[in-house]
Amino acid sequence: MTREPLVRVRDLQVEFQLARGVVRAVDGVSFDVEPGEALGLVGESGSGKTVTLRALVGLLPRGAKLVGGTIEVDGVDVTAASDDTQRELRGTTVSMIFQEPMTALNPVMRVGDQIAEEPLVRLGMSRSAAKARALELMALVGIPDPKRRADAYPHELSGGLRQRIMIAIALSGDPKLVLCDEPTTALDVTIQDQILKLLRQLQRELDVSLVFVSHDLAVIAQTCRRLAVMYAGQVVETGPVAEVFREPRHPYTLGLLRAVPDFEIVRDKLASIPGAPPDLASPPPGCRFHPRCPFVQDDCIANAVPLIEVGDHRAARCLHHERVVEDVRREPVIAGG
Amino acid sequence: MTLGQYVGRRLLQMIPVVFGVTVLVFFMIHLVPGDPARTVLGIQATPARVALVRHSWGLDKPLYVQYWKFMGRIAHGNLGDSLFYGVSAGHLVLERLPVTLWLIVLSTILAVAISVPLAAIAAVKADRPTDHVIRAVPLVGLGFPPFFLGIVLLLLFGLHFGRPFPVGGYGNGFFGHLRSMFLPALTVALVLTPILIRSLRASLLEVLESEYVTTARSKGLSEKRVLRKHALRNAVISMVSVLGVNIGFLVGGTLVIEQVFALPGIGQLMINSIFQRDFPVVQAVTLVFAIMVVLVYLFTDIAHALLDPRVRFD
């Protein structure tokens, strides 16, 4: 059973107009999101993952411009669509969960009203129906005593509760796709775990697609089945999470995996990737990762490297991905792999 | 805490400040080099007369006793007697207060009416040409001495262009007052506008670029609704704070403008009393001005607390 992909991103390019010049934060990113699947977007800050996410919902920050590529959501080409068409999709087809719930919730509006807003305005429900729906959603996301909590203001609630409110808002329009911008980064570890479990549960029960952005591999592993690794504005590896973790095909992915503290493997020291991400105003020639790559060869610097298919539903932007495989065989990343 | 508790707390916090204000006002007389009694009476005064006045003013007693008596008198509403007119200073102030209050209220209304729309347009169209034009206004405007602006307006609208407004005085009746007050109030408002536009634009931009506005947009709400339901209330809250802070400046501006337009308010009273060396009146007016400003700050805080649910929480 193959369904049409819900989201089709082809060759996306986003530029920022900065004082020191034009920066291409996203340079030729392509991926698909199937209905009901959870895709992870992994990368450091500056990799372009957040900008990509924002582009999907048409809410690029001030100073950013989409300069190339197409994004198709639920059959609609949003890059060519009018503002009104794009707006139609927001909330009811695509919604977003933000990183910092304290700043992402309106501080002077009661949380119940914020959740009820979409049912009221976009779904045409009556005030009482919308209020009831809000309470339903609050219960769904695991908020105890919804009736009392609905009258609270954001600052009166804990971080975990606020994030649940955000999730409730994101679900209030019955979307098919929920974009998650590092929703657990600002939370305590224990709350993080709860929220992630909640997201996973909701994703399966409601059959929504997720695009989950994070810099934390462990979080991605917990929530997504497929992932795309981003570096310097490009996708450098894609594939099912379990397979990529067991056998990465890009040196950057390998580096990320080795940098994760893992209690299942005893290691002498925590490896970190030497160097720093490139300045996107003037990226390095050829492969963008080559200055930091332990396997670099001459042909890596010569020409830009395309995404190469390396297996079933797997791709990597590396000319020497077998070297990565060799390295992993010698020193496995995951125990028992 | 409840609103009542909040107001109570603010009032308590005000007390030391009001206290300090009275000390400062009191000591102003003692800043005058030489003997205040002699200065007032002039050089021809006989030593006996000077001593008499000094005694009647209590200047021969230690400072803290004087201050205590000063505070005692104030508590009874006695601000001293005018040396020039012979009536109580408080009476003089009360007589002229309505004019100044008119000016303050009208100026505030005009200031808000001019700067809020301009700041809103500048913020919504940030970085585009309209924004830059509007932002140029404060650059020129901040350098305009208030009284000079008054003179220019007087020239243009009082003496030319059909003379729609009178050149000075208070006028008769409600509409007479309004007509006479318009140019002076406009002057004060225009003096404040540059500062207001700057601050309001900045806080509006902050609201417009905030995460919760992005959340609201991600709900697919119309831009109108986003602005109305989400941006507006938060923007008004910061606007109230900005206005409050600047009212102090506005109140002070009325003083000079009253001179320019010959308005019989407490500002003009103060200037005249200065030239007449009428110490008690100068003291009284200064005190009244300070009290007015403190009250405005208090009202601003209360308004802020009413609008912003976060305030009562701390």
Next chain:
Amino acid sequence: MSAISGTQAELLVHDSVVEHRRGFRHRWYRTPSFVAGLTILGIVVLAALAAPLITQHGPNDQDLLHTLQGSSSSHWLGTDDLGRDVWSRLVYGARADLHIAFLAVVLPFIIGTLVGLLAGYYGGLTDTFASFFVNIVVAFPFYVLVIALVFALGSGSRNIYIAITIVGWVSYTRIIRGEVLVAKRKDYMLAAKSGGLSDFRILFRHLLPNVITQSVIYACSDIVLDILAIVTLGYLGLGVQPPTPDWGNMIASGQTYLTTHWQLATFPGIAVVFTALGLALLADGLADLLRPE
């Protein structure tokens, strides 16, 4: 993380300050507002300094046979009601007003910055104490207090300095205190403290250089405020006393002739606006330049 040594701490902080200055030197001539402001201000200051050279008459030379005249080759901007050369009075007025304004900003700058530094750094009682005084001064409308003080002290430039100092230090304190509160949490501050540097050293060699830029930027707007205050005092007859020309008292005496010779009151006013514009542009330019990238 082990505590770093004192020298390491110093180096860390030194770098952050040096970053600032380096950027300034390279960019100042490319910032339009700064250049424009400097130019305008330069013109005014030069004119004031070169007063004897660019005027044909003294500012107080009366010529009662040629009062209230229009512009001529001998009197570029005409004469006033006592036959004095308006251009000359304008230029010498610049001398008086600018001279007082530039000096008047110094003490409030120093006092206000110091108080703000200490109040922000030590917090607690020091802060409460300082804030108390700040609130008292702020309770008075600016002009009211200045005028009242000038009244109490008497007119004359020395008393204007005193009055402006008493009223003006407050703004610096508020700004610097705010900056210090933010800076206290920054890494270089933690580094300095854990490096065991003395309070004095931290305050003056590390904290001050980083927060003082805000004071400097504000000082430019403050000079504008002071010019306005001095000119206003002059207008009210409480500032620079006639016959010494000052833009304020020139406007006051010119106001009587508004209907017939409006230029007597307007030229000095335009001079004020022009000078203030230059300072405002300078302040904007400085703010742009000194902002950390």
